[in-house]
Amino acid sequence: MVLGGVANFFPLGIQSIIIGCYCIIFGIATGLLEFQIPPQVARYASFMFSFIGRGVFYLFIGCVMIGAKWYHIAPGVITAVIGIAYIALEFVPSIEPPANMRDADAGWGAEQLGVIQVEEARIRISINALKRLYKYLYDDMD
Structure with missing residues (x-):
């Protein structure tokens, strides 16, 4: 997501800078969720603690990143495919969510x-x- 956000800065424009910053911020925030989960995240972004919620989020960010150039398409498609994979995992009963998706406050x-x-x-x-x-x-x- 972060690399896709950086790629969105080019060609330079207001819209590309805003979308790029958005993708970078959410990429860093998503990466930090792998290490420590602040209680505010569990309260305000509880969708990140289920496969389907995280999948829809990744799919959305991937669609936002897709653009006309290959350096927009590649990270957008990769992120969207990861989102689709997360959504598919929701419907596989034998797959348990990882620890960082279970440790969240129940809300x-x-x-x-x-x-x-x-x-x-x-x-x-x-x-x-x-x-x-x-x-x-x-x-x-x-």
């Missing part, structure tokens, strides 16, 4: 939402119990 998945719903139900029950107690205490004083 707000179905399990966490279930826990929140259970806690919310407990709070409702507690509030109802307090209302009954309040009514019992103050109705008896009258």
Whole structure:
């Protein structure tokens, strides 16, 4: 991705510089995900922790990099093919995600939402119990 971003600087123009910078930044960020996963990434870019999410991201970046010259086409096609391979891996049940795709914070998945719903139900029950107690205490004083 980084080399594709550098290649996008030529021919020089505003659009090519913006796309080149975009590809370089996301290439470096994707490379850094192989070493350390900041908690913000797990929260705001959780799609990077599934084969299909990472595949669609690579496919998108590959399509953005493709241009008219061979030095635009080659890195774009390579990145897009890697994206298609990631998407295909999502549908192979025997392939487990690598450690850097499993170590991410779970985020707000179905399990966490279930826990929140259970806690919310407990709070409702507690509030109802307090209302009954309040009514019992103050109705008896009258």
